[in-house]
Amino acid sequence: MVAKNLATMKLKQMAATLCVFQSWRYVQEKNIAEDVLVPALKYTVSVHGSWMAREAILVLGGNGIIMDFSILPRLMNDNIINETWEGTHNILGDHVMKALRRPKLRDAFFRELDSFDAGAEQFPQLEAAIRYYRDRKQQLKEYARDSGSKEKNLFEMNILPMVDFLYETFSIGLFLREAVCDLRKNDDTFFLFLQAYLEILNRKADQMVSADQVFSRMDKLEKIINY
Numbered sequence: 001m002v003a004k005n006l007a008t009m010k011l012k013q014m015a016a017t018l019c020v021f022q023s024w025r026y027v028q029e030k031n032i033a034e035d036v037l038v039p040a041l042k043y044t045v046s047v048h049g050s051w052m053a054r055e056a057i058l059v060l061g062g063n064g065i066i067m068d069f070s071i072l073p074r075l076m077n078d079n080i081i082n083e084t085w086e087g088t089h090n091i092l093g094d095h096v097m098k099a100l101r102r103p104k105l106r107d108a109f110f111r112e113l114d115s116f117d118a119g120a121e122q123f124p125q126l127e128a129a130i131r132y133y134r135d136r137k138q139q140l141k142e143y144a145r146d147s148g149s150k151e152k153n154l155f156e157m158n159i160l161p162m163v164d165f166l167y168e169t170f171s172i173g174l175f176l177r178e179a180v181c182d183l184r185k186n187d188d189t190f191f192l193f194l195q196a197y198l199e200i201l202n203r204k205a206d207q208m209v210s211a212d213q214v215f216s217r218m219d220k221l222e223k224i225i226n227y
């Protein structure tokens with residue numbers, strides 16, 4: 001059971017790291033896709049940080065909560081500051097939508113998403129992941145394109161779910177790109193991470209892990225945790 005928690009934390013941390021490194025690259029290269037990505041990451045990665053600190057506290061049981069046992073309670077408090085001081089969730093969500101409404105920024109961002117699955121088709125084992133990724137990309141494109149025509153209240157209610165969806169799609173794209181890179185070298189490490197990450201994203205609260213999933217195999221979970 002603890003392996004499930006640790007592997008989930010590791011994969012979410014990997015997703016955040018991949019996205020943050022990619023955003024630094026955009027900043028360095030003056031790629032305007034950063035105008036969409038950076039506010040989206042300020043919100044999503046800091047939310048994941050708070051979740052991660054809480055999860056780490058719970059993994060340690062009672063010790064996790066005691067402040068002189070570890071720095072985790074302090075980290076949890078610091079994370080909530082991270083969720084606020086660069087702008088609250090709503091404000092950052094608004095920044096993402098403003099950027100997506102500008103055609104030049106929107107096109108730059110989607111060009112990046114379109115580049116992540118390049119060359120993926122040569123690996124049949126990626127077929128399901130490619131289909132899923134492209135389907136999400138299409139939904140995101142349609143949402144971004146049509147957002148200006150939506151009724152104001154409905155539109156505002158959906159800003160943060162849309163940014164969550166954008167973050168998940170972007171991070172799937174990066175896992176996919178890494179998987180292609182690995183498979184070219186006959187290494188299936190990131191293919192495993194991609195499969196497990198998709199299982200997390202698709203797992204609803206009441207859904208059980210099935211025997212054909214990565215999360216049913218302890219050897220695979222150990223590979224993720226020890227990476």
Ligand SMILES: Cc1cc2nc3c(=O)[nH]c(=O)nc-3n(C[C@H](O)[C@H](O)[C@H](O)COP(=O)(O)OP(=O)(O)OC[C@H]3O[C@@H](n4cnc5c(N)ncnc54)[C@H](O)[C@@H]3O)c2cc1C
Pocket residue numbers: 081084085086087088089090091
């Ligand atoms: C430890 C710490 C250090 C800080 N350091 C700095 C610093 O160095 N420099 C600096 O400039 N600031 C700093 N800040 C301030 C920080 O940037 C603000 O706290 C933050 O931007 C939120 O603004 P606020 O506190 O006025 O909240 P408010 O804007 O009053 O927000 C309250 C609630 O209303 C919502 N809300 C507000 N406006 C809207 C809107 N238009 N649409 C939808 N919802 C909305 C928010 O999402 C939030 O839920 C710091 C804050 C903290 C906690």
